[in-house]
Amino acid sequence: MRKLIVANFKMNGDSEFYRSYIKNINKRLDKDTNFVLCPPFVYLSEFSKLKNKNAIGCQDIANIVNTKSTGQISPKMLKEFDVKYAVVGHSERRANGETDNLIAEKVDVCLSHEISPIICVGEPKKSSKIDYIINQVKIALSKNKNDSVIFAYEPIWAIGTGDIPTISKINKAIDLIKNTAKEMGANVQVLYGGSVNKENYIDLLNSKADGFLLGGVSLKVDDYIEIVKGCK
Ligand code: PGA
Secondary structure, eight states, X not given: OOOEEEEEOTTOXXXXXXXXXXXXXXXXXXXXXXXXXXXXXXXXXXXXXXXXXXXXXXXXXOSSOOXXXXXXXXXXXXXHTTXXXXXXXXXXXXXXXXXXXXXHHHHHHHHHTXXXXXXXXXXXXXXXXXXXXXXXXXXXXXXXXXXXXXXXXXXXXXXXXSOOOOHHHHXXXXXXXXXXXXXXXXXXXXXXXXXXXXXXXXXHTTSSOSEEEESGGGGSHHHHHHHHHHTO
16 A cells, blocks of 8 residues: 655745645646645645645644534535545644543544544653553544544654654554554554654655654655655
8 A cells, every 4th residue: 555645734834835835746746646735724725726636634623513613623614625634633732731532522523524534642751651552542433433544653752853763663553553443443544753754764664654644854845755755
């Protein structure tokens, strides 16, 4: 299966940045390449110019479909902008108080509207037991699940630090996530995320990861395109 390469731009960029990024992607990546770009909500309109309509994602989604939800963005609104994927439960949101139960509600909202959730799980410290992630997986899938669910194994200690787990630790985490999901009735894909760059991704291709969730490196379009092409 082709690797899925997801760019999480976090709270970076402006209109000009996204316009030029999309121009580059349209010119240099095939329409059918397996990549996903997740900009902040306010720039989604720029992505109408992206040739690959399957490559549009976002960084969060509302946990309930109720118009009395100040500040939230509904799946219906996202679908107007061709959004096919939503990152859910990123550790930077969990650090702001997002709970496993809230994440389960967001997963349900995604799946009820044919949006694939990319659910982030990961242990807080390098010394933490890897079993930590089992509960995160179980609760995330407790309200709804199917085979379009994607997980991203993102150890918190590896995000933006340049420190990455060994291939064997990544494989162990991926097996745990896949087996836990399978026991609950879903065959999921699992990406790896945390300090992936254009040097280490080649080695990381030896892991069982079905693709990568990229943060910092995706801000340089040349590096992002190099990784996407290298994973083809
Ligand atoms: P990083 O971020 O690639 O900059 O470590 C990954 C992420 O937070 O998803």
